[in-house]
Ligand SMILES: NC(=O)N[C@@H](O)C(=O)O
């Protein structure tokens with residue numbers, strides 16, 4: 622009987638996520654500016670939006686994700702060759718992020734991050750990731766990604782599933 626392939630979710634940190642994109646949090650601001658007569662703090666440019674390839678432009682959407690349970694079965698990954706894709710949680714609920722390195726055009730072994738604080742992720746262009754994985758209850762996410770011409774979705778299926786555990 623083959624042992625199921627399991628991956629243990631790690632806490633999301635900028636350092637651990639760096640090969641895959643940015644963690645969206647105030648601490649990652651490239652500049653902190655007091656604006657609006659000192660009534661507002663601008664945490665400037667916390668993630669790199671990369672959406673103009675192939676005549677693309679930025680879209681702001683809301684994704685309403687239905688919840689999944691852990692352990693989560695990872696059967697496939699996807700990537701967006703023309704643009705980055707950012708998710709920022711609009712609820713206080715945790716969610717799961719699964720990414721993978723590229724291995725000759727296919728996703729390698731996945732890594733999982735359990736996001737329990739109000740942090741977002743910005744997948745860099747062409748980075749393998751699993752589609753949105755909300756946990757506990759239906760959850761809304763603000764999404765910034767690319768709209769425009771070209772096939773901006775590539776999917777790949779693992780020969781055997783991986784199981785992501787907390
Ligand atoms: N397909 C789509 O818009 N969603 C995925 O890209 C995702 O990462 O959730």
Ligand code: NI
Pocket residue numbers: 699700701706750751752
């Ligand atoms: Ni995506």
